[in-house]
Every structure is written in C-alpha cells, then in structure tokens.
Amino acid sequence: MAYEMAWLHYHKISEKDFLKFLTAIHVEYEDSIIQSAAEEITSAVRDMFGIYLPYEKGESREGILLKLSKKDELGKEGYHIYPSGKAFVIEANSSSGILYGAFQMIRLLQCGYRAENMEEIKVPDNPLRMINHWDNMDGSIERGYSGKSFFFQDNEIIVDKRIKDYARLAASVGINGVVLNNVNVKNHATELISKKYFKQLKEIQRIFASYGIKLYLSLNFATPIELGNLNSADPLSTEVKNWWKDKLNEVYQELPGFGGFLIKADSEGRPGPFTYGRTHADGANMLAETIEPYGGIIIWRCFVYNCEQDWRDKKTDRARAGYDHFKPLDGTFAGNVILQIKNGPMDFQVREPVSPLFGGMKQTNQMLEVQIAQEYTGQQRHVCYLIPMFKEVLNFRTYCENNRDKVSDIVSGKTYGWTNCGMAAVANTGDDDNWFGHDLAAANFYGFGRLSFDTGLSSEKIAGEWIAMTFGTHPKVQKNIRDILMISWPAYENYTSPLGIGWMVNPHSHYGPNVDGYEYDRWGTYHRADHFGLGVDRSTKGTGYAAQYHNPNALNYETVENCPEELLLFFHYVKYTHRLTNGKTLIQHIYDAHFEGVEEVEVMLKMWIELIDYIEDSVYQRVLKRLEYQLEHSKEWRDIICSYFYRKSAIPDDKNREIF
C-alpha cells in the first residue's frame, strides 16, 4: 500500500469485556452500505482483537447485530448503539445510520471504552455534511498542500482503490456529500457532465454510495455556451432552460441519485447571471427548477465581491459585499437552493468576524463553508488545529431570533426549520502518503466531520478521539498532542497578523509573511497601517459594515470600547498607543504576541520531542521536521511583523528584545 490509513489504522486493544460479542456479525437486511458497515467492523475487529468475525444473515440475540428499525428519535441518519445481553446492537432507521453507528462503536473501542459505557444515541445535527474538493482535472489542487489530486490526473478521472479508502475516511466521520472538482470550473472540468466522463463518475458514485456519500460536482455557469454551443447562458432564456433540461435529464439517466451542483458565479472572474442583467436568484432558481424533479440541490456560493478595487478607495469594503449582494434577495430563492457562506466576510483568515449573512437572511437555506485546507493558516506546513475556530463560529450568537440564534442553530435548520442546510469544508487532502501533508493536519478533516455530525462536541474531545484513533491512548501521547493542537491556532494568530486585521501574506500564494503584500492591490484587503496606528474603520463612521449585524453585535462592533478585542483592527483604525484591556499599548501587544507566538511553537516542538518513544519513527520524524520548520518560519513572521511596525511607529519594545 502506497499510502497510510490515518485514523482508520487500528491499534490492538486489550478490552476483555467486549470479547463476548465477538462471535459473528448478524445482518437482517443487506445493501451496499450495510455491507460496508459489516466490512468495517470485520476488519476493525481483526486488527483490534485478532479475531475473524463470521458474517451471518438473519436475526440473532448474540454477536454484533446490525438492525434496521423505525424509531422517530433516530431520524434519517441517527443511530442507537448499545450492549444487550450477549449482543452489541447497532440500530438505525437507515443503512447510513447503521454505518455511522458501526464507526462510532469502533471509535469508542479505540478510545478505550468498556462495553457497558458504550450506549449512545446520536442523530447528526446537520443534514448536509460535505467536503468540497478544489481539485483540478490536470491533477493539481487549488490551495492543495498535500500532493496531487487522487480524483483527477491528466484530465482523466482516476478510479482506483484510493477512492474507496477516501470514502471510508469521509464516512467514518459522518460526511455524506462530496464535491469532486474545484469551484473554478474551466476547460475539461466543464465537460464533467458529458459522455466523456459519465462512466468513471458512475463508478465513483457507486463507491461513494456504498458509504452513504452523495456525489456532487462544481458547475460552470457558462456551460450552455462552452459545452452546448449556445451563444448565451442567460438563465431566463427558454433556449438555455431547455438546454439545461436536456442536460440534466442526461446526467440523471447516467447518474441516478446524483446530489447536485455547487456553483461559484460572478465571482473572481467566473461567469454568472450578472452578464445577462439577471440576479443570483434568477441564476440559481433556473437550475434549481430544472434539477428539482430528480431531487437534486443547487448550492450557490456567496463569495461575491469586487476584485478590481482601487486601494486608494476607502469607501468600498469587500467585507460588506456578501451581505450587500445577497440580503436583498432573501425569500426569492427556490427551496432546493442553498446559499453556501464562508465563515467570515473576507476569506478564511486566521481571525474574522462571522459573516452577517448568518441570521441576516431568514428565508433562504444556508450552509456554512469553512476551509480545512490551511490556505491562510500555515498551508499544512504549520500545525493549526482549526476546530476551536469552527466552534467559535458555530457558537456565535447572531441575535436573529430570541433563542436558537447561533450559527449552529441556523445552518443545522433548527432556527428556521430548513432541511437543505448544513456545513461544508474545503478539503485538505491530496495524494501524499499520509493524505494531509502534515500528519497533524488530519485532525482538521477528522474534526470537521465529527463537528458537522455533532456540533456539541468540544474541540478537546474531538482531539482526544482523533489522537486515540491515530496515535493511541497513552496519557502522555494524549496530553502532549492535545496540547499541541489546542495551542496551535492561538499561537498561529499570535505570530501572524494581529487582532483580526488579516492578510499580510504574499499575493496569489497566500503564504506569508508579507505585511504590505495586499496593501496596494486590487483585492479589497487593506490594513491601512501608518506611523500612528492601523486598522480599518468599519463602524458607521467608516464603511458601515458593522451595521450589517443585529444588535447588540452591531452596537458592540461599532465602538472601540465594546468591540471584542480579538477583532479590534478588523473594525477600527486604532493608534499604536491605545491601551488594551490588559493595560498594554497596541504596539506592545503586537510585539508581545509575536514573541509569545514563537515561544508557543517552541513549546509545541518540545512536547512533540517528548513523544519520541511513543510515536512510530517515520511519523515522528515527518512531524518533527515540520515543527522545526514551523519554529523557524514563526520567527520569520515575528521578526518581519515586529520590524515592520517598529520601523513605522518608531516606538521601541518595552522589553528591549531584538527588532530589526
């Protein structure tokens, strides 16, 4: 095997009380998903206990029972697992539920649970739990930091064993939808919905389906022109509508059960309804109406802004763009359209406020888009465990209603009763042996899946599970790696861009540090640092962005005094001499945070080195190398940021550390 199996590589366990169930797997009903569940259990039991478990059809009161039931409290995909006499029962209303229950049983075993503590009922919180791959058909991956695509190569689709193993990894953490190709759909990718590729897509769909995963594709809005030779893609044109009708008929003939499309339209140069003077709703609804008879959905991205801004223009504000574009359309989208909204209004920075579209639109299905590819958070060369960030987003109170107003309530459908909603993550996988470039980056894929399934899980709990599955349950291993993970996001924030200002990276590559990298550019991303201070005034005296929130958020963001300090520079231009709540000046905070960030990486490295005897050597060395690199690169960040602000402000460091 040319690649490893991450958290599905099982460790031997010595839990004796579970042995009593290991007589056989009993299956009352059989389909490809249940077969997968049985297979997963069989191989896990073999690896964990060294026991080969026979597989039997029909009822039983002993062994591991996979049992379809009809219990309202288990919903569509929920499960109930429990020991019952000589049996361990995995019960659900659907095959998918059974598969998730099976993976949960395995997980609990790997985490060292005794059978008596293994009863659990869980219905997934989010209806849609998706991975968005930005894989290009030439095999490259946009913002990919762990090798090439394992879906595409030389404009062909790859169908090999790795597809199934990918499905296993995804399903094991509850993923039920995968978008195969990059949202920037060009050239060959436009042809994915043509004869040329149906055969292989069918095969991938079959493999995905046996793990409860629906296949989705990213769509080029201009397909009628590029593929259909029409001279328009106007969503209100009958010719265009008919073209799509025929096309979708063809797609569903070939790919019954196909999930639907993800669309980036009128964004960063991609075509869209604006070309024809139509709205996003016109564009999305036309496709939604056409796909509706097949049960498909249209996921429409809200990442729309002016990427030709003049840096001299201080009135235009990229942060405002999503809300300004989409809020007026609330209530006009079809029921099978979902707006997919990035967690923040900018673009996956280490710290952003939550997008005001959450809770801003009340009559439109929404989905939260996060990025586990660490585009702006170390590109999988730095450890940056993002689950705590996602937790903050999910727990953000929008005040759109009096209760159930958190982002997690909204995107899970609880607030407004939606069923087409959920969470999506931009993938961090590639064809590297370890799938994720950095071994510790696996925690973000694992964690995203688990969190989207169960938004109540804590970051520490998820980390603990993942460590147990990946490295085992030794207390030192658990503690040190959990500490490394939990330190990593705050540390990255400390040694990179301060207090929500973001960017400070190189254009295009998005790797830093480069303080002025985006300062005089056209992308709407400015820090406005001068001799006296820095930050962007987004209060009503500035761009007015803060007012896009409900109160009290809007009121809090409006003033320097009430603004959450971690977002201070996102919302306000602040002088270097301004005192923060801890009594430090802003400039001293910048210096201190950057030195602290590096010290935190030193701690992370030290904690990893302590694990030398507990981690398989090749993995130990791989991670060690990256942590050593991270330490050096965090110093580069520290020194450049500190030098930049020292040279600009001329205010020396209180502690007299070396600044260049």
Place this chain on the structure above:
Amino acid sequence: MAYEMAWLHYHKISEKDFLKFLTAIHVEYEDSIIQSAAEEITSAVRDMFGIYLPYEKGESREGILLKLSKKDELGKEGYHIYPSGKAFVIEANSSSGILYGAFQMIRLLQCGYRAENMEEIKVPDNPLRMINHWDNMDGSIERGYSGKSFFFQDNEIIVDKRIKDYARLAASVGINGVVLNNVNVKNHATELISKKYFKQLKEIQRIFASYGIKLYLSLNFATPIELGNLNSADPLSTEVKNWWKDKLNEVYQELPGFGGFLIKADSEGRPGPFTYGRTHADGANMLAETIEPYGGIIIWRCFVYNCEQDWRDKKTDRARAGYDHFKPLDGTFAGNVILQIKNGPMDFQVREPVSPLFGGMKQTNQMLEVQIAQEYTGQQRHVCYLIPMFKEVLNFRTYCENNRDKVSDIVSGKTYGWTNCGMAAVANTGDDDNWFGHDLAAANFYGFGRLSFDTGLSSEKIAGEWIAMTFGTHPKVQKNIRDILMISWPAYENYTSPLGIGWMVNPHSHYGPNVDGYEYDRWGTYHRADHFGLGVDRSTKGTGYAAQYHNPNALNYETVENCPEELLLFFHYVKYTHRLTNGKTLIQHIYDAHFEGVEEVEVMLKMWIELIDYIEDSVYQRVLKRLEYQLEHSKEWRDIICSYFYRKSAIPDDKNREIF
C-alpha cells in the same frame, strides 16, 4: 511578412546629388559578407530611390565601389566612406568593414545627408560588440517582454527567414557577436553542444557569418556530468579536461569559426568550480586552455553573490560581492578569458553606481554587460531610453590610471591594451511583429549597437539617427520623439525608486511597484526604510563597499556631503529631514520627484499625440496604448511610493497634494 523591419524599413528620399552614383555596385572581391553588403545597398537603393542597381564584379571608377584595402588607420573592422568623382567608395580592410560602411552610407542617406557630407572614417571602438539572448529552448525568454524566442521553440532550433533579418538588424548597428541561449543553461540547452543540434547551429552560424557575426553559446559548467556522464565537473580533473578537449574538438569540427562560450557559474544556483573547491580562475582557465587552439574565447560572468542572505544581517552586502570574489584573482586568468561585468554592482536598477571591478582589476580582460531588456526599467511597457544611462557608465572615471581611465577606455582595451574586451547587452527582442514589444524600445537595441561601435556618439545623436531611420526626418517627428526618449529615463527614475536605492519591485517578476517587495527577502536587496529615514550605509562605517573604489570616488561616496546626490541612498542611510543641495528635504524630494515623474509622462504622451498625422496609424496606436498605460502605471508608482513614505514618516507634503 508577419513582422516588420524596424529601422531597416527604408523611406523614399529625394536627395538628388546621390543619384549620380546609382549606376551599379562594383565589387573587386567577393565573399558572403560582401554579398550581404551589396544586397543591403541594392535593396536600400531600390526602396529609397526606386532604382535597381546592377551588381558587377571588377574595378570601376563609377557607381558604388566596395573596395578591400590595407590601411592601418582602418583597423580590422573600420571603414572609410567617401564620394570620389562619379564613385561613392566604401573602403575597408575586411569584408565586415565594408558591410559596416555600407550600412553607414545607407544610414546617412536616410538621415538626409548630401553626398558631399558623407565622408567618414570610423574604426569601431570596442573589439567585441555582443548581444546576449536569454532565450530558453522551450521558446520562452527569461526577462523577455516582446514575445517568444525566434531562435527556439519546443526544444528545437528554428532556422527561418527571421534569423537572417535578425542578423541584418544586428549587423546594421555593428554587432559582431551573438550568444544564442540563456545564461541559465538547463536541460535541453545543455545539449546544444551535441549532435542533436549541430546541423541547425551550423546553419545559423552560416547566416550570422554572412553578416560578420560570430556565434556564441551559453554553457552549463556541469556539462561533463549532465552530458558526459562523468561524476564530476572539477576543472582540475584530468578526466574532465579530456572530456572537454574531445567535446570542443567535436564542436569545432562541426562549427569552425565558432566564437566561444558565455558562462554563469556559481551564481543563483548555477553549477561552477566552487563545488570542487576551485576558483573562478581555475574554472575559466581550464575551458580557455581547451578552446584556445581554435581561437575561441571564454566569457565569464561576474554576477556572483550570496542569494541566501538573511535580511536581518546588515553586514553582508551584495554590492560588495563581485569585487570581493574577483579582485583577488586579478592576473590569474588566461588571455582568452574575459570577465563580463554588469554595469552596476547590483542588477540593472534604474540607478546604480558603476561596478568597482572596472578599474579595480587591471590585468584581466573585461567586458561591460548592460541590459536593453528593461527588466527593472518598465519591461518594455514603459518607454525608457537607456542610452543616456550607458553613456554615464562609459564616461565614468574610475581613476585607475591618470588618464584613459574611463569605463569606455577600459572595456575598449585602450587603458591596458587588451584586445579581448568590449560591450555586451542582454537582448530585448522577441517574436512580436515589431521585435521589441514597444516600438520605442527598438531605440535601445539600435542605440546599444551604435554606442558599442562608437562610444563617442551622443544619446541625442543616436536617437536622431534611429528616429530618422524608423519614422523619418520631419522636424516635428524628430523633436518630439527625441524629447520623449530623452525624458524617459529621468522620468522613470523620478516616479520609481528614489536616489539610487533601487528594487521596490515584486520578487521574481521584477515589475513594480512593491516597496517592501525585497525588503525582508534573501536576495541582499534592502532599503532599510523606517520612521526616520532610509538608505544603506555603505561607507566604511557601514558595509565598506565605498572603499572598493579608487580615490577620489571612494572618498566622495564615503560621506553624505560629497556623495553624488543621485546615489545618496545607495551609499547612506539618510533622514527624511536631511536637506538636499536644492534646499528640499529628502522626503519632499521623494514626493516632488514622484509627482514630476508622472507629469513628465503626461508630457511624453502629449508629444506623441501631436504626431498623429506623422506616424503610420497602426504604429501610432500601438505606442499610444502603451504610453497611456505608462501614464496610469506611473501614477500607481507615484501614489504607492508617496503613500508608503508618508505613512512611515508622517511628514506631510509641502504642497498638500493627495497622498493616500
């Protein structure tokens, strides 16, 4: 014809007194170069006068006579042209001299001279007058801004009509050597000296030779490893020497008359003698000894520096590197080795001091390398007529001797009696219809050739010639275009990086503005701007670079008071409040120069627009578009540089102009 012929596209002229010579061309001796000369005259006379000139062998006293003579004062390549009764004589000691005389006769006619004023004796000042192409074998051109290579495509050599037309353009301005391929020799280019490519090289060499041009190639120092499968390229290894001996024997069997090699060794990642603990002299001399029996030369580049510098390190100075590396080797190089030295110690910035290697080494053949590709001077999207810059370099007094101490004296061989020396320019050509991307960029190719032939020509005189050849002699055309050209370099300097500090461009692309683009990078290129001032201290209190010059240059550069102001920030860290000789503060100079630079571009654009009725429309429009672009982009430079320094210094503009 898919391309134009630049200054070899002749205009009709009405000069009656020359008609009397237009009876025939008489040739006493015939070879391929003289045939070229006759051909050039025939076609020029046809275009200019509408007369077809018969070609006759043998002596005559009428018509245009091409005459080989033996006169010491004409040297190897000089010519004497003069009217003599019913004959116009072009006399020289060599066929090349006759060719140059023929082109000069044509030039004078195009410039509107009467026959009686056309007597001229000129021996070229520089023995070697070379063009260095940085063309890659895949067809790309490193720092190419006018299309693809016309020498290479898809790793093959192109031999077509354009090769001859290129040779005509080059020979018409006196070029006698061309390096075909990029100094960064990799992959296929390493194989240029193998069977694979000899046939086409032979053909190119034949075409070049008929225009008096020798063919040279850039060489990969590691060729014995990459091509010969040796495991070393150690210049002192007998095996390596023998390999080269065989290889050069093969090369000269196939390409008799081949000029020699240009080598970039131990520079920016290219292999070289350092790998084996040998010196540059060891490396160059081994090749020189091997090529000597064939009359070839080895041109060794001095562009050697540490490109892995830590930006925090203020002691290491890239400017010092060339001198530090090569000065100690003075006197150790073979007679057929030439050191090729960039005009400045950095890398073709808009303003640099002259390299201290000129006059620093007295016993080593030297050649001046300039760049007509406008890598750092607008990339042929901006007009930047570089001949005035080259003139300043040539006229720079090194004080290496009491007289004949100028760079022009040194590289022409006058100071130390060298014969292997001269000038080389990095090419600005490509396969664009007009060869140079920007029509006005042609003046740099033309001007370089003319200047290397006759270093006494003024920039204005060269501009006037080129304008006459290209656009005609109308006074308004002459005046406006000459003014545009003469303003262009100072304007570019004004609106880009101030007072010799250089850089402020984007890494890799080298296009600006990006003030901090190279500030925190590894390339040894820093401005050190802070709240109080900017510049690099290269006095003896700083990096000591200034001391690499002879006095009084060293003494002048040493102090802020005596340093030539245009180089102030190259040699000194200076406060924004420092008063310049014109009474302005440094910061006010920065603001003013940047606003003035833009105003100068406005003037350039205005002067061009005045020519609408005098310039062929397609050319007029092409240049108009680029000048309009230049105006916009000069504003971008102005606003970013001014904003950067205003934000840093907090010192407002005296004139209250808008700074962002």
